Amino acid sequence: MRQSIGDWTRSGSPWVWLNAGAVAISVIMVIGLLILIASRGLGHFWPAAIMEADVRAPDGSRYHMVGEKVEAVTVPAEQVRAAGIDVPAGQETVDRYLMKIGNRDVYGSDFRWVIADHIEQISHPESLIAVERREWGNYYGYLLALKENGQVIAQQGKGENKIWPEFEKRIERALNIHDEIYQIEKHDIGRINYTIERLRLKQRSLELKGKDTAQNLAEIDAERAQLNAEYEVLQAKLADLYVAANRDSFVAMAMNGAETEVSLSKVVRAFQPNMMGLGDKMAFYGAKLWEFMTDEPREANTEGGIFPAIFGTVMMVILMSILVTPFGVVAAVYLREYAKQGFITRMIRIAVNNLAGVPSIVYGVFGLGFFVYFLGGHIDDLFFPEALPAPTFGTPGLMWASLTLALLTVPVVIVATEEGLARIPRSVREGSLALGATKAETLWRVVLPMASPAMMTGVILAVARAAGEVAPLMLVGVVKLAPSLPLDGNYPFIHLDQKFMHLGFHIYDVGFQSPNVEAARPLVYATALLLVVVIALLNLSAIAIRNHLREKYKALEM
Template sequence: MRQPLDKWLKSGTPWVWLNAGAVAISVIMVIGLLALIAVRGLGHFWPASIVEAQIQAPNGNTSLLIGEIVDTEEVSAAQLRSAGIELPESATFVDRHLVKIGNRDVYGSDFSWVLDRNIVERTYPENLIAIERREWGNFYGYLLAVKEAGVTVAEQNAGENRIWDEFQARIERALTIHEAIYQIEKHEIGSINYALERLRLKQRRLELEGKDTPENLAELDAERQSYQQEYHALEARLADLNKEFNRDSFVAQVQDGRTTEIYFSKVVRAYQPNAMGLGGKFAFYGAKLWEFLSDEPREANTEGGIFPAIFGTVMMVLLMSVMVTPFGVVAAVYLREYAKQGFITRVIRIAVNNLAGVPSIVYGVFGLGFFVYFLGGHMDDLFFPEALPAPTFGTPGLMWASLTLALLTVPVVIVATEEGLARIPRTVREGSLALGATKAETLWRVVLPMASPAMMTGVILAVARAAGEVAPLMLVGVVKLAPSLPLDGNYPFIHLDQKFMHLGFHIYDVGFQSPNVEAARPLVYATALLLVVIIALLNLSAIAIRNHLREKYKALES
């Protein structure tokens, strides 16, 4: 009996099954984590029903509660009694609901905990409305009247359909005006301000170089006056639009019977979830999901979209890849093909391997001190003296963040490229040299193409690490909210000196720095899922390129 068991153990079969089980458990855990993130994050955009509940207080009085039930948990009765809540002696555990009541401008808080045993009655009236606002979060209540310039044009008692149709029409009008105002402020006036600033810097440069002649200044003044005329015309148009924007308002009633008047200029969208069919809910879900992917954040990043963070993450990773690939490949080629293999080379390889284990925040400190303050400060002195003392590149920005992450990930590219070069048979090199090619030609036309799949493996690993890094970026360029994208229509079009938003930092900021934690929690899950998807897409793109290169040069390897 012992011999078969020893033979079975020595065959290695148990270890194969043990490894298979460990891999299976890891895969299940990863899939479970992604499923949890997806359910918590993507479920946030579904239009939840609004409940109208009668709440009975311990003294017997009842009150009305309107809102969305966003979470339910079971708590011990002892914990509630210690908080001063009266419960029967027989109660051990009690269900309580977290209700999003909105109306933060009225109540000061838009979430409330309610014990399930205190809910006397629940109803879901179809005429309850939910309104997403640009400030103060959601509004829940009943629509009473619509006003135009202070005059009532539709009331609840005039017919529900009529007031709702009028209400939606006024929202569409306000959104159209808001888009026009946004285009003027963000793009047209923004471009003029950018051009005026460039003229100011140009004039300052002329003064520093002693070329501020009357002719040169007159040319600048003429150009400046042209821009100012355009600016005044846009300013007048903007004033008219703002007047129209703040014309209409509506009156609504909240859960305690109070009424409030809200301007349509504060409204993003309004809907009646209790009256929606399944098709309407799917349409609403698609609109909310698209807004999340394509819009800018609002309400301290707890509402709206995260497009600037998506754009900043992808652009930084692409710039980092462009910077790290040639540097890592050149270093690996030198170490493998040209450097004398001795003690110094071994020490360099050990140092490269050790660099991969340095904490990322150390790279952030180095990037801040060397790239930002040293290189950036000297660049400002040499190339941008007219802007001083305001820094141009002597401040954290996109370029320094990309360089810092390139430095962080370059050991991975070096190691992967060296391994690829080492796998190329020596006979291939000797055959190329025997045919009359020089060592440089052999390297460029034979060795590097065959090692390109290994290079892409290094880039894949670098992208996977860099895209999720947060700590160094907090020091060298990432911000909570960037007023503009680093890529726009203003010369030089790509602004490497600008600060940017990043999905990893956005998760940290929303999850741990938000003033409204309960409202921000679903967005943390949604943003985390999106970051995983973006990293996966970037990696899959690099893998596809690597596989193509591998198939292309497979014949040479054989």
């Protein structure tokens, strides 16, 4: 018997298909977005070939160009004609290439748009080199000579590769020296400076308490003198390392024929992409990707890595989860198990649900006013008077950022936990009480374990929201570049008062505040992909815990 359209509609089948289609479209859009982000971001680390060509300028003159093609776009011919560039009559579109020419210290800009039809005599010489520097971006050109203490020790003509092996050895030596300098400056001297500052605060504390006796001050002075002696030794070693690092340099020729001398202490790596095989390129790609995830940023966050931002994001989310879980669970337990169900309880639930819809920037303003200025200021007055007027906790930092996001996400945990408590049968509670358990024991040993999967669901939702928030963090602790990690080897090891970096804010800063937009664009995509991966890993960890708890207490629900 054939089913009529009305019967089919009343059966609910259209809504099933509509929901299935909506879910399918959403999944396709998410996958497409991830593919777009991955292709735009991860492709940045692949060593592109370097092109050498002659280019016809709009005024009819010609110039020599060396660089790599970054992007190709097609624009209307009228747009190009409006810029004063001649385009053949009848041509409707024009192809343009974004070329990374590097050598920002020579040309003032390391990117240039070029009309594809104006590029002539294209070649890819194997002797062209790309040098990644700590400042001024990449250098593209021909290696001409190596110098040691200002004296030429090896040289070659344009298009030759005779001195490349020696060049690589000296770069490796310079990198080893740079690592030693970094270790001394960042860790050894940093530890001494941190200890000296704590001695200063200890002395100030003794003065405020009236305990600055000669004996106590002598002990502090003796310890300070020992630290100063260690500092002098490290400074002398550091001076020798700087001399050794600046010993070698290289001379190269840029595309305009200008010869430039660069110290090897400013070089991160040098490579010849036109000579690389597939295996070499894959090894280079892996090294660049590893550097991106484990190194510190440089060049206004447009080069280097983003490890401090990864670390700050994960640490903040973990602290937020530790803070939000007990508050949310206690509030939900009170509302469901102890509070009298009436008008006031309903109003509280409505208020909790409304809190979930408050814009996040409002929480940031509240966190700045209450946590930082009020609570942090009073903590400084009570516990850190020796540091005043410099604030300790009376300034934005990791603790206040975590508390602000815990406050932002606590409604999610409350609602999820309440729903989990409501699903537990009343007979389970009555059975526990009938066996002689008190209400507190029933709650702690029976009800809460059975509701733990719902609690973890709330934590998962909280992590997913908090990890991507940026607006409140801009007010309560996140910064463009943090000089040190909030977790290190200096007592008390976890520095909750320090400012930190965050992946979400890093995306905003690089994408919208960078002075070099073209160089920053691929890093925005790569950082966005990494943020999605970090959030996914945090959520998967919480989901694994929730599933384990669900399996553990499944028998109690039957």
